[in-house]
Amino acid sequence: MTPVVPLFLYGLAVGISLGLTGGGGSIITVPLLVYLVGEPVHVAIPTSLVIVGGTALAGYLGRASVADTGSGLIVGLVGLFGAVPGRYAAEFFSGRVLLLLFALIMLVASYFMFASKTYDAAGRTRPNWLSVAIVGISIGFLTGFLGVGGGFLIVPCLVLVLGMPMRAAIPTSLLVIAINCASSLVGQALVAAHTASSTTVAWAVAALFLVGGLAGSWIGGALAAKLNQRALKRIFAVFVFAVGLFIAASTTGLIPVSVK
Numbered sequence: 001m002t003p004v005v006p007l008f009l010y011g012l013a014v015g016i017s018l019g020l021t022g023g024g025g026s027i028i029t030v031p032l033l034v035y036l037v038g039e040p041v042h043v044a045i046p047t048s049l050v051i052v053g054g055t056a057l058a059g060y061l062g063r064a065s066v067a068d069t070g071s072g073l074i075v076g077l078v079g080l081f082g083a084v085p086g087r088y089a090a091e092f093f094s095g096r097v098l099l100l101l102f103a104l105i106m107l108v109a110s111y112f113m114f115a116s117k118t119y120d121a122a123g124r125t126r127p128n129w130l131s132v133a134i135v136g137i138s139i140g141f142l143t144g145f146l147g148v149g150g151g152f153l154i155v156p157c158l159v160l161v162l163g164m165p166m167r168a169a170i171p172t173s174l175l176v177i178a179i180n181c182a183s184s185l186v187g188q189a190l191v192a193a194h195t196a197s198s199t200t201v202a203w204a205v206a207a208l209f210l211v212g213g214l215a216g217s218w219i220g221g222a223l224a225a226k227l228n229q230r231a232l233k234r235i236f237a238v239f240v241f242a243v244g245l246f247i248a249a250s251t252t253g254l255i256p257v258s259v260k
Contacts, residue, residue: 004208005235009037011212015055018129018177018213019220020227021236022170023151025052025177030146031243033205034099035250043202045146050206053181055213056151060174063221064188067171071162075154076179078133079140084190086144100251102146106244112156113237114154143180144188150251151177170224 010032018025026048033044060067091099135157151173158169185201 007037007208008204009211009253011051011055011209012219012231013212014051014209015059015213015216015218016220016223017216017236018052018055018151018174018224019217020224021151021220022173024150025055027240027243028148029209030102033202033246037205039139039205041098042090042201043101045090045098046185046200047206049143049149049181049185049188050203051209052202052215053178053185053212054206055176056116056181057178057215058214058251059221060171060178062218063171064169065176067175068168069172069175070156071158071164072175073128073173075132075136075139075158076176077178078136078141079170079176079232080183082137082140082142083144083180084186086141086146087184087188087190090145096251098146103244103248103251105142105146106240108245110237110244113240114234116258118246132157135161138185139176140180144184145197184222188251195233 010029013182014025014029014032017023017028029051030041030044031046033039034041037044039047060072093101138153139157154173154176155166155169158164158172159166164172188201
């Protein structure tokens, strides 16, 4: 097992990412679990859901006063219709294929994050609830399929579709992430109950990650109030792009890294 201090530091990085941007938790957590901790992909995915979901919930509770809880609940609960099918679908793909799909989503997301001129909404507009439902279901599916909390997709949707200001979108995204992660864990449990799957959560690893994640979420939330959000998103987009390239290269054999 990986020593305690590195696991705490990994969790700290996850928490800071979630606290700063309202997303990026699973983008960081799954690669950390696979490449640095050495967990198999089918263990890393549900373990990441525990880590990211718990950290996101704590971050939301710390900033619930500025979040749009009603909208967050709607988007998150609609996502339940996609999360369980996504978790079932993941069982039909190898760990290498899942990581490659994960990398492709990261590359696409990083492009849109970097290209967006601003995420600040000038004012609230009447939301298109059909679009919200489609977005919620799609994000829920990705959460179950890849262990992606979806924050890097949720934040732009909250701002651009619902007209939510960035200050409220980040903690609202954390609420949606927590709901998505919880629903995907239910899906994982259902899969385990009805199949011969050996997929499980590495609880000891998750607990140590969470300790660091809670501290990181508090630090990230404090920094988010002081930093320029547009510059922060662009810096984070470059980071996501770099990690996505690394994962894509490793899964295609360009970089000789062992993936279980």
